Amino acid sequence: MKKSIGDNMIPKGWSFEQGLELVKKAGYDGIELWLGDVPWFQMNTTDAAVTELRRQVENAGLVISNVSTGLHWDTPLSARDPKVRAQAIRIVERQLETAQLLGCDAILVVAGLVTAEVPYNEVYQRCLDAMKQLAPVAAKAKVRIGCENCNAEQRFLLTPREFWTFLNDVDSPFIGIHLDVGNIHDTGFAEQWIEMHGPRITRIHLKDVMKKRGRCCDTVYTSLFIGDNNWPAIRAAITKVGYDGWLIPEMEARYRYAQDQQFYDTAADVDRLISGRL
């Protein structure tokens, strides 16, 4: 397995090149690029500029693990407004285009957002329609779309079996799951998600979660090994299903001080996970 980290973790005020240098020095193999979340990679970033990003990454001795985005939180594929949905589709298409330019074969998509206003059944149908529409585009690009399990925040596809049913309904080898082992927290067990989805897992996001242990009994995300995830079980499940792809820590927040240290600490945690010394 290889380890990567998001470019949205690069300290604010740092340039992309400075960030790449840190990522490489900390021992990562690759970097995850977040469309729309960082100044150097926006929807209006030209193809030429995207190609230049790739050159910078490769010059730093890294590769791009995948293209992610948080844009669908504000522009969901499940929106009732057809214009918003069209823009959401365009975001995915741009992810696919840039993934090709960047030489990677997977993207992360938040596939829908259930709210008090937009109910579950509508979200399911719209996301299904969107994924069926996008599957041939992804196939043509030879890039897999990983729908992220955002569980409680997304309130959608809350169990591994629901997610499995959704992927069955989409029925495309180019639509899978970008599994975040921290997002499951109160709704199940990460190792069971890994077991159930196996070959459909496009990438794995790593973070830990402290269940009902934050202030006011909140459930909060935290760094690896501090929280309640059963990491030995997660590691065993990864081995069981033969996942040998990217592991990408997604930290809830940057260190407030000594920000570069977070990259080293997290890389060491991922190394321990990969080695199984838990």
Add this chain to the structure above:
Amino acid sequence: MKISRRYFLGAAAGSAATLWSFRTSGFDTSGFLPERDLDCALLDINAHCILRESLQGYQAALGDKPTHFLEAGLNSKRRCRIAIVPGLGSVDAAIADTLWGLLEAGTHVLLESGAGFLSPAEFTTHQKMLHRYFNIEVASPVDLWPGEPADDALLSRRPAPRPRKGKLDRLEFVPYVNYSWPHETNVRDFSRAIPVSMREGDVIGKAGALPVALKRHTVGGMLIFLGSPLGPALLAGDPQARSWLRSVTAL
């Protein structure tokens, strides 16, 4: 208030007719109603339908009945019990003429507006069109969900969606359109509803206190107007929406 084709023709004079075509689907009851070609016709008005998922919803809801599709346009000579026009954005004189032909022949016409998410300028055109061709007066769309849901703000670590303007308190809002006809039922709202004038016909649906659906007798069939789309709820499999549609198609 009963309105007639004469009213329409007067209003529509000078409006350029355009070629249009649509497909119809419905359930064949030729043995049941020998004088009619179709029991229910679902009209796809192509680009004039701006809420395609609504059309899909009606197709899904009517799909359990024997259906057939006609590639040719439905003209007023082809009578049916009810004709449904989902997701209406715009109408030209030719479409309106055909719908009036159906109404005169005794067909009920269910006109569903899909204009809730149009821009203000586009909506003004929609508004004028409804008034000109069908004498239906509507006001600008009302946002039924103006605030960011409280739990979203608390739970999400992600960038929160932009808050909308408005005064309606989400916590006091019940997210249903209450239909009082042909039978009483509640169906999910569609975020934005188009209020109808209470002076025109009988109000048959309300979102809270807001009238959003009406029916009106014409010289022939009945004109039913929905200012809150039903199709998306049909597509989502909402049992009450489907039950309401069954009642209407059974009129």
